[in-house]
Amino acid sequence: MKSLMQIRKMFPKPGFIILIFVACLVQTETSAQVTIAPSKINLEPDSPQKPDKGILKKIVKPIKFRANRDATETERIYKFLNDRLNKQLNIDTATVNQIMVEFKALVAQDASTKESIKSIIKTHDLDKIANQSVLNDLVKQMGASFDSLRTQMSAVIQEESNNNSQEKRDLISKNSDILKDVREVQYSTASNLAGTNSYVKKDTIYFFKRSLNQKIKVIAWQSPEMNDEFKNYNYNYLSSINLYGYDLSTKGENRKANDILKFQEKGGIIELAQSKGCDVHLTVYNQNGADIKKFLGDNLAQKELLIKLDTLISKSKLKGINIYFNDVSEPDVFVQFIKALRENLRMMSSAIELNITIPAITNNDVSLKSISGYNFHELNSLVDYYFVMTDKITDSESGIAQSSSPLLNSDKYGKSSIESAIGFYANGKIPVSKLIMTVSYTGTLWQVDNFEGNPPNSTIEQELTYDDIIKDYLNKTVNKSSVFQGFDPDQMASYINIMGPNPADKEQIWYEDFRSLYQKYDWALGNGLGGVCIKGIGEDDGYSELWDAIGATLIRIDTIHVDKKHVVVKPALTLSHYVNLFIEDFQWAMESKLNYKDPKTENSICECGYSPSYLKTYRNSPTLWTDYQEYDMDNVNTLDNSLLCYYLWVRWEIYSIFSKWCCIICFILLLLTWGFSSHLARYKLSNDTTLNIMLVSRGVFIFTLFFAFGFYLIFAPQTTILEGANHGAKYFLIIGIIFLTGVIGAWIVAHKLYKNRYARKNMP
Template sequence: MYSLIRTVAGFFFILILFLFLKNDVHANNVYSSPYDTGSIIKTINLPAFQKDTTGKVKLLQKIIAALKFTKNARAREQQRVITIIRTVMADSMVATAADIKKLNAELSLQQNQHFDSLRALINNIIASQAKDTILPPDVEPVVPPAPVPETDVASLISKILPILQQKEKEERNSAAQQKQLQAVRALYGRPPGKIDTLRLSDTLGTTYTITLGHKADVIGIHPYWMTDKYLQYNFTALSAISFYGYTTEKDIKAKDIPPAPLNMFNLATSAGKNRMFTYYENDPTHIEELLKDEDAQFRCIDSLLPLLQQYQAEGINIWFSQLSAKRRDAFSRFVTLLANYFQHNSQQKYDIAITIPSYDEQSAYDLRTLDPLTDHFLIDFTKASGARAGGLAPMKGDARRAIEPVMSRFLNLQIAPSKFILLLSYYGTQWKKSLTGGKDVFTRYVPFSEIRNKYPADSAVIYDEDAVAAYVEEKDANGEITSEIWFDDENTLDVKYDYVLNNGLGGVAIWPLGADDGYGELWDELGYKFISIDTTFTDTIRLVPPVIATESWWTRMVKKVSHEIRTLTLLFTDPCELEAEKDRDDSFFGYVTLLFFIIALLIGFFYAYNVRMVGMEWPWRKVVLRILIAWILITTFFGIVTLFLNRDVPFGITHADSANAKSKCVTIPMLDLLLIFSIGLLLGMLIMRILIRPLLSKNDKP
């Protein structure tokens, strides 16, 4: 139904364009393919350029509108796109053959074959043409521009359509990403071990548990200068977090000593993530002193194990930024000593990772020797190099720093792909451009948050499709490009994450966490690509409710009496144990007390009636009186039991307002209480008999 409505609307749109355009459209036959133009070059004759342009729309503005109208166009709608753009071209007053040729030439460049790049190119041409269309009042109309060859129009359309299809694919991926993230977020805070049931049929079901896992390792590196930015991290997207760092450099200043990572590790622990330390050395001189002195290595290793144990970390990442070739064997021996020390001096197994440069120019790392000693190699793509502006981690290009040739070289060492982790940066690089065609100069690293703040997502970001990198151009007042900022965003990282997953690599490491503070798109991309929803089926169960066996009244009565006898037993031995029975019903002894009280009233009325009618000579008077006294004592006993068991009584043993009933419970057994009561009663009787009764005269004695 939707397709029918869309087709009808498009038909009427084209019909209106042809019926109401004031200029004549001189167009040739529309071919079924943009490339089927025949041997004769056909042209679209544009109308004369008029001085009054207030009621007209420029060519490229109309192209933008057409692109918006057809941005979700599919291959079968190609003919409609061609017709719309041709109509727009025929009505344009600004379009020239030079414009179309320029646009074709720019779209032929691979870095411009992106929707945002196309939009930027069109906007630039519009801006340049706007200057030329403003004519003084006394200037005569210019000569009409030369006709635009239809081959150029067809070529332009053939370049635009793939860009539209790419934009459509990006929109589909964005919708899939939001759907995946919505499913993941729905599991946040889910109690561990929660069991759900899936219905298989009317009578059978299966129980299962759902947990969040990872398709590959995701290691986030938090440097100490990011301070408390870890409070904004999405720990669910990470499989491990590494604190940068620890160093033995002697000249490090006191103010630079990293703070204790305890709070960050506590958050990681509550999220079930591994904790690591990054042991870094940036000073080549200090690295040299460490590796040439075996005693220094032992002192260093002795300081690492207590550090891991203190913070309950599971591993360490060794990151020596400048390792020389002459210390190749010494570094391998250092890692060997570290692995053996961890193995023999701790019952826990600690992971060891080594960060190595993407291009080991001096062959300082013996990977085949280090392979059995380590768990992962982090391939460092965070250092700027080269003489031309570019991204830190291009997919193709320079064999020393592009991901594909670098990883091809590492994988040829016959080391398992799962051991290699790409260390990618959330920093961009700023390059000063040479105006004379010389070398570009790297100036600084730029955090992603600064780039996004200065250049929002709707600004003219250009994409290099070959390097899979984004960049923005900074220009001076004359429009000359003075510098470029190259960086990775969610679109470029999407391709690189796919490369990791498709090639079975160990995962990615992010340097540094916190560089995107304030923006969530990189976290969303990380979670979308690597978080997996793992479902574990545990058992098959019957969905028919269990048959509850009916019990006879005698069985229920026996169970009830047995329960209340146990309650009385606990009252006489350890009343506080009654608090363990949270669902206990205390009404039974209340009803018993009420029944005994009614019987006591009846016995009392019976006794009083006979004494009044017969007098003191009633022969059953003493017997009934003794029964009445005994009954009153029994009623009192059950009344006390009811009060003790009632949670609404403030002085009850199991009072409901107790924050900790077990610790505040009165620990006087009922047997002790009755014993105290009986002793008090006997003492009262003795005092009455020995001290008070002799003082009474015969007439006062009862």
């Protein structure tokens, strides 16, 4: 991020404006008798400082190589300014020197543009004082140098932007194989939707399922403000949905009962999540310390809550309760409440989880005081997991624009980080396997004075959803502003710097993207955390990259064996059986789209696409060459089940592999016979009968080569050159053309070779 901080120097300093203003005053008030000693000006370019890294270094480097040329250009501009300002505007030499010194500083810092010069001229009425042609010439001469620097700056920014995008693409590419396998398996174990596969060992078929499981807990925090975004969630990646929830009153009742009713609607999130095998939890929350204290001191209120929860758990089949009290002041009373709740949940089902949400520790005494009400020694045996609120760690009043959820500690941003918060609790308070890290898809827009993260005037302007950030900032130019995207490796967060046409307009957005979430999930996994909790899920509706971050880090593929084993009696197959099977497979290849009947519903069909894993899985199946379905040319054909479809693909691929090797072998034999016969004929080592046999053999090889190549193009699942293998075409016609081509080609070659052999030759 440091490289971008130099961009703030593109804007003019107030000093330049003041000097021009002074110059104007001097022009009208200074007497010719008054002598001001001129200042000396060093026309040699200053030695630029060498920053450790960043954009400025890249800008200075090419400038340094052109030092002599720049010195000449600076001297020329100085002489021009001295001539125009001193002689035509009657400004004294000392003032000209002061202006030039400021000009040199501005050039060195890339801090002006033509528009800035025009603005200064208009602001101080120089266009009324001086001749317009003089001012236009001044703008032109100065603007040429500024334009050069702006071009340089734009090139460097573009380079940084490309590098930033390339790093992101490299990370996605690195995980593409993992994501490809995850997407192919698709269904979670809990969903019970994974298909059954099989493999053969000796004479026994073993059936198994490949499905997805979470390496650690992956919990989605669902707010009632969300609309229908939940319909697009990938529930196969999620352990549970945490509903927010039950707004606890001092009497134990829910102050927002409509929120629960919305979740319970027909086709709502509870029904959909459970149909996908995803558990549903409910958060009971209150953020008012006085209300919490009153509730914990009222046994009747607690009993009322337990009764309400019993009803909700039974009706909605909830698998977990999360307690989120923002201010707990009496540890013993809170422990007694948790004990009562734990016992009540166990009576309903031992599988129901009890979780507690706790604050993240930051660099202030308030956060330390906020956890004084938790007796972790007592709570650990009662609580399954602790949700640590690491999604909003940073202090918005600090005046430093930064990520809301930085991962690592840093000298610049302090110790308020996920690393620090988790480390605090894991240090003898809570087992690290019970800690859940919280992240958020919501970004923050900061109004800043600079892009260096320096206080004191950076303030949060508003919160933005991930969808808003993509649509309003990354996919277009914002109100003629310059937008630059970067990534902070300490905070593990992405940011966007927005530079408006007005130098004072600077904004900065901090948010999570694929890279930042990938790094944070990987950190949670590597440090043995119990899981991650995601707030604002659904704010990325329409985009997949944040789901991909989950899939690439937190999802594994499990193989589960099904308790079904059948001893196989291999049937004796005749040649005619294989010929008939080939003919049926050939006819099925004429179908433009291969479908099979859905086993769940009678009237639905499923598309059977190709996967390279089919050959590995079914190649050795003992029923591969026996199970098939006859093709009916007069009707729309649909296979009876998915296994027949998979078998077709495997047999097609075996045909294509056999054809390919036939092509290779025939081509090699063709070359060998041609070379060998040429050698025999040249040195007269053989009789005509042998040469004729080899001549006919070459014709056979050419014919077989064309024929086998045609079959390869038709059956190979990876190619669509001839629209073969489930792509739909009139293959009999194609095969006929290939057959005739091979025959004609073989005949032409044989005839030509024969003719050349017996052609009359001129004798000496």
